[in-house]
Amino acid sequence: MLSTDAELVEGWQHGDQAAASALVHRHAPALARYIRSRGVASADIEDFVQEVFIKAFRGLGDWRGEHEGSMRGWLFRIAANHLKDAFRRSGRVREVDLNDDDRIDPTDPQTALEARETAKMLAERLDLLSPMQHEVFRLRVEDGLAYREIAVALETTAGAARVHYHNAVQRLLEVLE
Amino acid sequence: MNHPHLSDRMPDVARGGAGWTAAETAHLESCPECGHEWQLIRAVADSGGAAEPLDLDRIAAGVIAATIGPDGATVPIPIHRRHWLRYSLVGLAAAAALVVVLRLTSEPGHEPGSGSDQIAIGILPELDQLTAAELNGVLTEYDDASALDQPLGEIPRLGELTDDELGELLSEVGG
Numbered sequence: 001m002l003s004t005d006a007e008l009v010e011g012w013q014h015g016d017q018a019a020a021s022a023l024v025h026r027h028a029p030a031l032a033r034y035i036r037s038r039g040v041a042s043a044d045i046e047d048f049v050q051e052v053f054i055k056a057f058r059g060l061g062d063w064r065g066e067h068e069g070s071m072r073g074w075l076f077r078i079a080a081n082h083l084k085d086a087f088r089r090s091g092r093v094r095e096v097d098l099n100d101d102d103r104i105d106p107t108d109p110q111t112a113l114e115a116r117e118t119a120k121m122l123a124e125r126l127d128l129l130s131p132m133q134h135e136v137f138r139l140r141v142e143d144g145l146a147y148r149e150i151a152v153a154l155e156t157t158a159g160a161a162r163v164h165y166h167n168a169v170q171r172l173l174e175v176l177e
Numbered sequence: 178m179n180h181p182h183l184s185d186r187m188p189d190v191a192r193g194g195a196g197w198t199a200a201e202t203a204h205l206e207s208c209p210e211c212g213h214e215w216q217l218i219r220a221v222a223d224s225g226g227a228a229e230p231l232d233l234d235r236i237a238a239g240v241i242a243a244t245i246g247p248d249g250a251t252v253p254i255p256i257h258r259r260h261w262l263r264y265s266l267v268g269l270a271a272a273a274a275l276v277v278v279l280r281l282t283s284e285p286g287h288e289p290g291s292g293s294d295q296i297a298i299g300i301l302p303e304l305d306q307l308t309a310a311e312l313n314g315v316l317t318e319y320d321d322a323s324a325l326d327q328p329l330g331e332i333p334r335l336g337e338l339t340d341d342e343l344g345e346l347l348s349e350v351g352g
Binding site: 017020021024025028029032045046049050053054057058122126137138140141142144162166169172173176 | 181185188189191192194210213214217220221222224232233235236237238240241244245
């Protein structure tokens with residue numbers, strides 16, 4: 001049976017490096033997808049993920065592990081703050097990877113073009129949402145976070161996250177009609 | 178949104194973490210509103226692109242190296258966390274000092290204001306949610322020490338309590 005996040009954290013706090021590694025293996029892929037989708041260049045993803053985990057591990061005293069799912073939400077919160085700091089230091093509102101093509105199959109240009117157009121259209125529609133709706137929607141759909149994890153990431157409640165999500169869906173459906 | 182349960186599950190199904198039942202599939206094909214929503218969610222989920230290849234062992238090794246102390250122990254709690262703990266203890270001590278559960282005497286002929294008088298303190302706000310300044314304000318309202326069996330004495334500003342003073346306050350409250 002897999003250990004829970006709380007058990008792994010406790011193990012790491014008692015010096016179990018395998019527990020620390022397990023936490024990284026468990027949550028790093030989701031963090032990487034999130035960071036990538038928020039505009040960090042592919043070449044910087046691994047370092048960025050590592051910095052988020054270092055911050056998290058140094059602040060484990062602040063993690064309230066009373067329920068599962070909160071570790072991922074907490075990591076996403078740290079990542080979001082780290083993103084803001086990084087973009088602020090770089091003087092950019094959002095760091096855009098000009099080489100977005102590495103995400104699309106170069107052997108099928110037609111599909112690549114359609115995919116790029118769809119992504120562009122979706123990005124424009126998402127910009128019509130309120131900041132909270134935007135973030136909740138993307139965390140739910142793109143990053144696969146559960147409402148309770150979104151609640152921890154955005155320092156709100158699971159119920160509020162659910163409301164924001166459904167409001168976002170309704171808004172998007174309205175503008176797409 | 179007519180089917181919130183279906184709507185809630187769409188992101189998980191779109192990402193491949195769950196599947197539709199036959200009834201749900203049939204509904205999505207027959208309900209225009211749900212069908213459009215499913216198309217939207219699927220499009221957004223698909224637009225994320227392939228997962229980033231990561232060297233997870235390298236990341237983990239770097240994290241462990243950065244957060245392990247010279248003696249092999251994990252890095253201790255940061256300073257700002259210790260200050261938070263101190264204020265929490267101060268708040269709890271103030272709460273303990275204030276929440277003096279008394280009972281009204283029901284003896285016949287009891288004279289209000291007598292030495293044995295006891296006052297039922299009503300429901301107090303959740304003190305642990307108050308800031309140090311707010312707690313201090315609450316404390317200054319209880320300036321009639323004669324109403325209590327044991328006067329609390331001068332109440333210091335909570336934010337100025339040192340660890341030693343806090344210990345004294347806790348001892349005093351403990352009786």
